[in-house]
Amino acid sequence: MNVTEEVRSVEFELPAAKVRMRKIKERLIYSALLGCVLISVLTTVGIILSLITETFSFFQEVPLGQFLTDTRWTPLFADKHFGIMPLVAGTLIILVGASLVALPIGLASALYLSTYAKPGVRKVVKPLLEVLAGIPTVVYGYFALTFVTPLLRTFIPDMSIFNALSASIVVGIMIIPMVSSLSEDALVAVPHSLREAGFALGATKFEVATKIVLPAGLSGVIASFILAISRAIGETMIVTLAAGSTPKLTLNPLESIQTMTAYIVQVSMGDTPHGTIVYKTIFAVGMLLFLITLAMNIIGQMVTRRYREVYE
């Protein structure tokens, strides 16, 4: 036996005890990782289960028909009505308003950053936009209430202090970074040779950006829109602070309204006894929110798949 063989045997033939230790270690790591996965899965399942059971017991007291067709939402009053429409309308105003602000601005920033901006500008602006995303929503809420609303009221004096317009604008501002950042990623990923082909045909930067790059990155852009819209639907703090707490079946953004999320906050903050019908309403509303967001996700995935272009 020469020297190299000796070295080899030392390396490869571990003592039995060491082998056993190693196996135990592997098993421990495996179990720990599996445990982490199980925790998140079980939590999700638990949340959904509690949503389902409480929602189920809510609908044993309130018929689904009333929930969907009644035009008043007054669970906190003596004369109780359980029509979800006012909360849906409130959410819808915020959603539409925020989209009108965020989608054009976010998309325009993405086009600018991906096609026009010099690398230096891009390096500064992109992280800056992403900082916007890190601001706590309560700060946005105060911004809406103490800055945007007074500003708007100088133009529209008879607008209420709590109003959907101000809240939706600020929710829009909050989701701009999401749209611009994700869209920009999608646009930058469009193969460079496509842009060159456009320029080689005599197209201008604007034409290349809007007619070639945008269609090529459309799936990612739409995905960013849908994510941002889901975020606007789920946004809670800004609407709680700035949009008011008056469930109202209206589409007028100048009025005080209440969104689904803001209602859940309102009830959760109060000392509503466990098991009462008021307590159960927040699960019914939560269930609806969950279903809407789920539907958005599914639609998002379908659309993304539909518009995905395949490049080599």
Next chain:
Amino acid sequence: MILKDPAKDSIKDPFVPLTIPGALEKNRNGDQKSLLGNQKNLLKGEKASLKNQENSLRMEVKNLDAWYSSGQVLERINLPIFENEILALIGPSGCGKSTFLRCLNRLNDLIKSFRLQGQIKLDDFDIYDPGIDLAILRRKVGMVFQHPNPFPMSIFDNVAFGVREINRRIKRTELAEIVEESLRQASLWDEVKDKLNVSGLSLSGGQQQRLCIARALAVRPEIIMLDEPCSSLDPVSTAHIEELLLMLRADYTIIIVTHNLAQARRISHRMAFFLSGRLIEHGNTAEMSIRPQCEETENYLCGRFG
């Protein structure tokens, strides 16, 4: 020949020769029935006629130097380009062929670090003159890229893209005519005429490349540059495209970069051999293949490097 006037002339100009006499007629008369068969005859014929006619100068490159941030990539290039010729640029990869090509339609302007010295003339215009309209220049000097890169839109819209850029309010029928003619010229019409609304990306690689050629032809260029157009294609598609280039040669000036020496010999009238940023030699393809003037050329042609 209006390079500098951006307005009216540029809009109408490319559409005057709506029917292009040469290529299309040949095709319709059935001279080109067998796509792979007639190649040699065609080439011989072309070459004979080339000798007879005195070709006029279309482009002239004088003392061209070019730099990227990484350093100088082209050095003292002098090269004339003649009307209705197929000029093949050959040389090992990294020697600057693509860079040279992209100087001719100023596509390198897109690259920040790029710098250039010297003169490139298209007819009587210095194409780097500040007054030159880039859009018009790039329509006159069309380009097809190494990898097929159709736009993410229908076959029809791919071909119509450049035409719409020139004339936004073009009539649908007129546009359809141009699209059909361009697809015929690219000998793709028969394969796609029933699915013009299908995405260009659904075609095979060879079809995609012919679509890109049709797209370039649709704006009626005068010079067509192709950067290794067959490098990602199979032999049948390659033969198809070679055939096509020989047909187009009647109406266009063609510059093709190729790695494939056999291809250069089959289709080109003149060859230009590049080596590490310098133009070593250029001349008649047949003569250069048999009797290269420089040792480097001979080594390359014999496959001793590259």
